[in-house]
Amino acid sequence: MSRSTFSLSLPLSALVLLCLVTGPAPAAAPVPTVETIAGRQLESLIIRHPASKDVIVFEGGSRNTIEKWGVVPQLLARDATVFAYNRPGYGHSEAAPTPRDGRTVVEELRAVLRHKGLKPPYVLVGHSLGGLYVQLFARAYPDEVKGLVLVDALYPRMVKRTADFPLYSRLAGRLAFSRTVWREIEGIDETGEQILALDGIDDKPIVRLVNQPQSATAIAVDFGAFRMDEETRRQVSALYPKAKKVVVDSSHQMALTSPEVVAAAVRDVMAAAD
16 A cells, blocks of 8 residues: 555544654655856755855865765754765766865865855865875965864875885785876875965864774774874974864764764864854
8 A cells, every 4th residue: 555545544633643743754865966167067965044144165185975974964053054976077077177185175175165156254174184184284275274173184294105005005006996096195295395384373173083992802004104203293293382282082984973972073064263
């Protein structure tokens, strides 16, 4: 029996009771859309908040598409307009022939935000490699940024030049990753130097979310790609001395495993910036 047939067979009083118990149907989750911007297809998700001037911009990690933000954009859409997208070569976003260093990524993101009519200043939320990109965005255009949330982010000089990766890591990277992803990895060291060449942003509210698993079975794997020396650790730790650091027993995909923590950090930055 179909649902419509079943409903029609119920007495009116039962239908009223059913509505009272179940309430209105929940709104469907927003879905990404694809459109042509600057001659290329780009996939993005935008949830507008007409009563708020705040705009939260999400920049994903390497190989991560919009879905890796989980429910975090929807949680924050109660407070602000939210925007997430897939960089060129990710999801349904068309690959680009342009360089994949941070400066290019930042300029392309700014062009998309202008196209969408999303005006600065923004709260930038960057995960992993996306965290490196938003640091560059904030330093290059401080007047366009209200604050940062760095979600288990990369920082300048953490990752070696790809030429210094072990041979097995270089070979595995070229075989396992798309050309777009590998080009981004090749640009990580350069992006870090671009960041360090610019003035600091200690006047802005920053939250650094750090994943630190407590499980005895958690194993750190770096494939010889990371600089693990003490000097690099000190440099990374000292980058943002006024930032709030939150250590979380989560996973690298923190937005999926600890969405409330990520949303709370964004709200903290928004409150501090007002």
